[in-house]
Amino acid sequence: xxxxxxxxxxxxxxxxxxxAALLRELRDILTPESLxxxxxxxxxxxxxxxxxxxxxxxxxxxxxxxxxVVAILVACHRAGVPIVPRGAGTGLSAGSxxxxxxxxLSLTKLNRILKLDPVARVAVVQTxxxxxxxxxxxxxxxxxxxxxxxxxxxxxxxxxxxxxxxxVHCLKYGLTMQNVLRVRMVTIEGEILELGxxxxxxxxxxxxxxxxxxxxxxxxxxxxxxxxxxxxQMAQVIMASxxxxxxAGEAVAAVIAAGIIPAGLEMMxxxxxxxxxxxxxxxxxxxxxxxxxxxxxGTAEEVAEExxxxxxxxxxxxxxxxxxxxNEAERLRFWAGRKAAFPSAGRxxxxxxxxxGTIPKKGLGEMLTAIAAMETKYGLRCINVxxxxxxxxxxxILYDANxxxxxxxxxxxxxxxxxxxxxxxxxxxxxxxxxxEKIHSMCEQFSTDELKAFHAxxxxxxxxxxxxxxxxxxxxxxxxxxxxxxxxxxxxxxxELERL
Amino acid sequence: MSLAAxxxxxxxxxxxxxxGGGSKDFYGGPLVGERLDVGGYQxxxxxxxxxxxxxARAGTPLAELEAALAERGQWxxxxxxxxxxxxxxxxxxxxxxxxxxxxxxxxxRDFVLGAKIMDGEGRELTFGGQVMKNVAGFDxxxxxxxxxxxxxxxxxxxxxxxxxxxxxxxxxxxxxxDKALDLMNRWAGKPLPVTATSxxxxxxxxxxxxxxxxxxxxxxxxxxxxxxxxEAAAHWAGLKEQSHAFFAGEAPLWRLSVPSIAGPLPLAGIxxxxxxxxxxWLRGDYAPAQVRAVAQKAGGHATLFxxxxxxxxxxxxLPGPLAAIHQRLKAVFDPHGVxxxxxxxxEL
Numbered sequence: 001x002x003x004x005x006x007x008x009x010x011x012x013x014x015x016x017x018x019x020a021a022l023l024r025e026l027r028d029i030l031t032p033e034s035l036x037x038x039x040x041x042x043x044x045x046x047x048x049x050x051x052x053x054x055x056x057x058x059x060x061x062x063x064x065x066x067x068x069v070v071a072i073l074v075a076c077h078r079a080g081v082p083i084v085p086r087g088a089g090t091g092l093s094a095g096s097x098x099x100x101x102x103x104x105l106s107l108t109k110l111n112r113i114l115k116l117d118p119v120a121r122v123a124v125v126q127t128x129x130x131x132x133x134x135x136x137x138x139x140x141x142x143x144x145x146x147x148x149x150x151x152x153x154x155x156x157x158x159x160x161x162x163x164x165x166x167x168v169h170c171l172k173y174g175l176t177m178q179n180v181l182r183v184r185m186v187t188i189e190g191e192i193l194e195l196g197x198x199x200x201x202x203x204x205x206x207x208x209x210x211x212x213x214x215x216x217x218x219x220x221x222x223x224x225x226x227x228x229x230x231x232x233q234m235a236q237v238i239m240a241s242x243x244x245x246x247x248a249g250e251a252v253a254a255v256i257a258a259g260i261i262p263a264g265l266e267m268m269x270x271x272x273x274x275x276x277x278x279x280x281x282x283x284x285x286x287x288x289x290x291x292x293x294x295x296x297x298g299t300a301e302e303v304a305e306e307x308x309x310x311x312x313x314x315x316x317x318x319x320x321x322x323x324x325x326x327n328e329a330e331r332l333r334f335w336a337g338r339k340a341a342f343p344s345a346g347r348x349x350x351x352x353x354x355x356x357g358t359i360p361k362k363g364l365g366e367m368l369t370a371i372a373a374m375e376t377k378y379g380l381r382c383i384n385v386x387x388x389x390x391x392x393x394x395x396x397i398l399y400d401a402n403x404x405x406x407x408x409x410x411x412x413x414x415x416x417x418x419x420x421x422x423x424x425x426x427x428x429x430x431x432x433x434x435x436x437e438k439i440h441s442m443c444e445q446f447s448t449d450e451l452k453a454f455h456a457x458x459x460x461x462x463x464x465x466x467x468x469x470x471x472x473x474x475x476x477x478x479x480x481x482x483x484x485x486x487x488x489x490x491x492x493x494x495x496e497l498e499r500l
Numbered sequence: 501m502s503l504a505a506x507x508x509x510x511x512x513x514x515x516x517x518x519x520g521g522g523s524k525d526f527y528g529g530p531l532v533g534e535r536l537d538v539g540g541y542q543x544x545x546x547x548x549x550x551x552x553x554x555x556a557r558a559g560t561p562l563a564e565l566e567a568a569l570a571e572r573g574q575w576x577x578x579x580x581x582x583x584x585x586x587x588x589x590x591x592x593x594x595x596x597x598x599x600x601x602x603x604x605x606x607x608x609r610d611f612v613l614g615a616k617i618m619d620g621e622g623r624e625l626t627f628g629g630q631v632m633k634n635v636a637g638f639d640x641x642x643x644x645x646x647x648x649x650x651x652x653x654x655x656x657x658x659x660x661x662x663x664x665x666x667x668x669x670x671x672x673x674x675x676x677x678d679k680a681l682d683l684m685n686r687w688a689g690k691p692l693p694v695t696a697t698s699x700x701x702x703x704x705x706x707x708x709x710x711x712x713x714x715x716x717x718x719x720x721x722x723x724x725x726x727x728x729x730x731e732a733a734a735h736w737a738g739l740k741e742q743s744h745a746f747f748a749g750e751a752p753l754w755r756l757s758v759p760s761i762a763g764p765l766p767l768a769g770i771x772x773x774x775x776x777x778x779x780x781w782l783r784g785d786y787a788p789a790q791v792r793a794v795a796q797k798a799g800g801h802a803t804l805f806x807x808x809x810x811x812x813x814x815x816x817x818l819p820g821p822l823a824a825i826h827q828r829l830k831a832v833f834d835p836h837g838v839x840x841x842x843x844x845x846x847e848l
Contacts, residue, residue: 119685120761143689164635175633177642178610191821198759199800200602200778201646203816204826204845206609209642213635230691253550259573259663298691301713358631360551390632391551430633438636445636449623453832457638460828473637 008455010477011470014082014101019058022079026061026103029071034109036060045104048091049151052353052407053436057084057098062106066186066222069105073220074190076103082466083188085216087128087159090151092354093435095162095215095471102469107158110222113137121228122181122198127158127221131165134226143228146173149431150339158221164213166431168264168338171389172297173229175431177212182225185211185218188462198225210457215433216468218461232297235263236307237331240314241288241321245269248290249364251317252388255294256361258313260306264295265389266338269368272383272396273337276344282337285321292319292388293338295331341385341396349381349398353410357421358392358430370420371395378413380406392430393421419444434472442472443479451476501540506653507622509536513836517843518649520559521586524595526806528648528814528843538590538653545656546630549574553613553630555658558590565589569661577605577662581740590654596646599740600696600707603688603760603776609645611660617644617652620834630658649840650848651833665695667712670732671724673704677764677773680704684776685761692718698739699773700746705735739774742806746772746781752808754782754791758800765794781805792816813846823847 026035036042037059047054058081063069076083082102089096098104111128118141123134131152135144148167149155155165161183166175173179182196195207211218242248248267255262268276268291273284284291294314296306307324314322325331337344345352359367368384375382381398397413399406418428418441428434428441442451454473458465474482509516515533522539525531541559549572556565562582569575579599580592593615598607614628617640628634628641644654675683680699687694693710706722708715719726727735738744747753756765760777767790771780782791788804795802796816804814818826823845830837830848842848 117761118689120759121689141689142691164639166633171632174606174610177639178606187821193822193825194819195822197800199757200607200775201596201757201801203801203803204818204822205643205651205829206596206646207643207825209609209639209645213639218638230689232691256552257550259666261662298693298711299714299717301717302693302711305711305713358633360548360553360631362548362551387633392631392633425629426631427629427634427636429636430631431635433635434637442636447625450625450627450637453619453625453640454637456832457640457829460825460832 008452008476011475012465014080014099014469017081017101018079019081019101022075022081023059025075025079026059026072029068029075030061030063034062034064045086045089045098045106048086048089048094048096050092050094050435050437052401053094053097055098055100057104058101060104060106062109064109066110069186069220069222070190070192072103072105073186073188076466077188077190077464080464080466082469083220084468085158085162085220087156087162088130088151088154090155091159091163091435092356092432093429093437095433095435095468097436099469105220108156111156114223118143120198122225123228124223124225125157126223128156131155131157131160138228142231144231145226146179146229147176150342157224157226161212161221161224162214162216163431163433166387166392168266168387171265172261172263177209179227180208180212180224181227183208183211183221184223185221187219188464188466193219196225213433215435215472217458217472218467220467232263233299234303235295235297235331236303237264237293237295237325237334238307238310238314239323239334240292240294240319241285242290242292242318243288243320245290245368246365247318248292249361249368249388251292251314251319252364253361254313254317255310256389258309260309260313262294262310262389263297264293266293267291267386267388268338268341269384271381272341272385275348275383276337276340279344279347280336280340282333284337288320293334338385341394345383345396345398350400350402353397353399353414354432355393355395355397355414355417356429356432357418357426358390359421359424359426361388361391363424363426364388364391367393367420367424371417374413374416378409380409380413382413387430390430391426415441436471439471439474439478440482442474443482448476451479501537503618503624503655506536506618510618510620510622510653510838513838515841516838518594518653518840520588520591521561523583523587524591527595529846530810530842532841532843536653539586539588541655544568551630552632552661553658554661555630555656556589557656558588558654560589561585562587562589562592570664573664574661575664576611576659577601578608578611579740580608581742583741589657593645593654593657594647594649600698600736600774603778604695605662607645609642612642612645612657613660614658615641615644615654616656617654619652620836620838624655628658632660648844650830650844652839665709667715668707668709669715669719670727670735671706671708671719671722672727673724674702675699675704676702680773681763681777687722688760688776692721694718696736697774697776698735701770707732707736744772746783749783750807751783752785752804753806754786755803755805756780756782756791756795756800757803758795758798762798762800765798767791767794788812815845818845
């Protein structure tokens with residue numbers, strides 16, 4: 001069969017879209033308070049959690065049910081108007097940054113938990129349901145939804161599906177992909193697709209892995225069935241200090257090599273510990289060059305056995321200090337600092353930029369040494385928190401957007417970290433997504449043929465290319481331009497963008 | 501066989517029947533096209549126990565991978581069936597089949613981290629990677645799991661491996677199907693180290709694995725009769741490899757994948773149940789329409805897994821919009837219809 005033409009060559013141009021006609025249609029579909037076109041009221045939607053990239057959409061639509069979502073998509077399809085889906089707007093890669101000619105589709109009104117079956121251990125929820133709300137609803141049954149991104153108070157399950165979100169416990173419990181059984185979504189043509197099922201598999205291609213993590217490029221998710229996990233009886237965390245970051249990195253590898261899969265295995269460098277300690281008073285060892293948090297969960301006997309084994313490995317790896325949480329309050333306090341790393345960075349610096357590369361764990365030491373050198377090269381500080389167990393790094397580059405040139409230096413710093421992530425055998429994004437932010441770094445990780453394949457996959461779901469355009473997958477033209485950009489480092493990227 | 505040789509065969513644009521060890525020739529639609537043997541494309545490309553990642557060429561026998569992992573105290577926790585000695589990594593991924601531990605550790609596709617494939621234009625494409633967390637680009641590597649080779653020639657796969665659990669025990673209970681289904685679901689909702697379950701001929705068998713202390717305390721909590729180690733190992737291997745007596749003989753074998761809480765299904769014949777109730781096997785000459793209707797009513801689907809008339813399609817047909825997406829994806833990766841035509845769905 002012949003594919004509809006779909007160009008991977010250049011970014012699409014939507015200047016000819018029938019926007020005025022679309023607006024009339026949207027007024028028929030939505031109640032007046034669910035359609036925003038007033039410039040001032042559009043402001044809150046101009047960016048997601050990555051505020052460095054802002055744009056105003058043409059309109060914001062807030063559908064209240066799936067039928068409205070279908071109607072909006074059909075109308076946009078007819079008018080040739082792009083659509084950018086948005087959940088809670090907590091994303092960190094400008095994945096839901098609006099398109100100036102497009103409709104921003106806010107899905108927060110579809111926030112109901114439709115069904116929770118404690119025997120089947122599943123919850124059927126609408127796309128805008130909050131991650132934490134699912135766990136709260138499941139708690140009376142001794143169950144919870146395992147993926148716990150640090151934004152879990154606010155972030156939506158639809159956003160988690162879009163990004164394949166993880167959290168601090170995904171080494172043991174998996175990412176969104178491993179915890180979703182079924183996704184119901186609407187295509188740009190207004191067709192409803194059911195992917196997966198309440199059984200453990202479905203006939204045909206397994207499209208769930210393709211759609212989970214697809215950043216809103218393939219369809220609009222309206223409903224998700226998640227798997228619920230029995231809550232472990234208890235958990236204990238070990239806090240270990242190291243006088244050298246490389247030793248801490250080796251300790252991480254040693255824990256895994258000893259046959260232990262911790263429930264969480266996190267690392268903070270001295271800068272990160274110093275940044276959070278004044279705010280959370282977790283009792284972090286500020287003399288340590290690196291701190292590891294290593295958690296065990298399960299039955300009391302299981303935890304006692306595993307904590308004993310973990311202690312042995314960490315001591316043998318040269319930990320200078322070891323503390324095991326004595327009760328739940330202390331465990332939560334040890335974690336509080338790690339979970340507060342991002343907001344703490346925001347308190348010690350006017351702005352910060354969070355990176356998200358993943359590397360094989362053996363490259364941890366090399367990466368940290370390189371980041372230290374980059375701090376000097378770019379004249380900016382960087383503090384580091386890592387999901388060490390799975391090699392996912394979150395270097396936080398501290399900068400001040402009001403000082404001319406700092407944002408550009410920050411972006412160059414970040415891009416260099418990502419380049420090294422790829423060179424070390426890793427990836428430019430472990431869990432935050434490519435979005436608009438890392439679209440250029442995609443050119444470093446994938447070949448022209450691979451990028452063409454991605455565009456073709458998008459075309460299979462979204463032939464007119466209207467869903468979240470100019471995100472996640474760069475056009476070949478963009479990658480070619482980026483090659484030139486390496487030469488002129490000081491130049492401003494994306495001059496078409498409004499900078500705030 | 502070399503990549504250049506694979507490319508030459510693909511670019512000839514004649515239908516190809518991709519084959520690793522041939523252990524799953526029985527599975528899926530009829531074999532069509534000239535045989536392309538991938539079994540010679542072998543070797544472990546990378547293995548770092550502390551990274552929990554192994555990378556190997558598609559033709560590498562599963563047995564070789566398992567042996568290399570066992571040396572370092574690790575294993576493929578998704579327990580891919582070999583159905584004889586010749587099964588390869590590529591075949592395991594293409595068939596997407598997972599073993600007895602499916603409900604506790606996940607499916608084969610959950611363990612796939614990256615894949616290198618050759619598409620219908622002879623291009624080498626790499627998706628995913630060698631790290632646990634990677635959301636750059638669409639996850640085409642996991643899409644390959646269960647495609648039965650219809651989207652491309654799998655060349656190399658990186659997958660997650662896990663430490664072999666320290667403690668293990670299997671318990672047996674004499675129970676009716678109703679009662680067993682109820683118990684399997686109730687236990688799955690508790691923080692117990694249950695990693696596999698099966699029920700057949702009034703016998704519920706439960707595998708516990710994890711920290712030694714957790715296994716011991718669960719044994720005490722659940723009761724039942726503890727199986728001797730060798731008997732337990734033989735039981736789970738018999739289910740995984742379908743060497744268990746239930747699978748003997750020539751009668752067609754149906755696999756019904758249903759929500760675990762579905763009650764006993766209204767079909768003649770006593771099933772063998774796995775995956776906490778989510779996978780049910782039946783033997784006999786059922787009318788395909790009847791089995792499919794029962795599975796669908798229970799919220800799942802049915803596959804003619806082995807034997808019977810394969811020409812009529814062994815998997816359940818797809819609804820229209822989903823079928824259209826399948827055809828378009830097929831056109832993306834295999835525009836000339838070279839790879840395993842009709843093996844997964846008649847129209848692909």
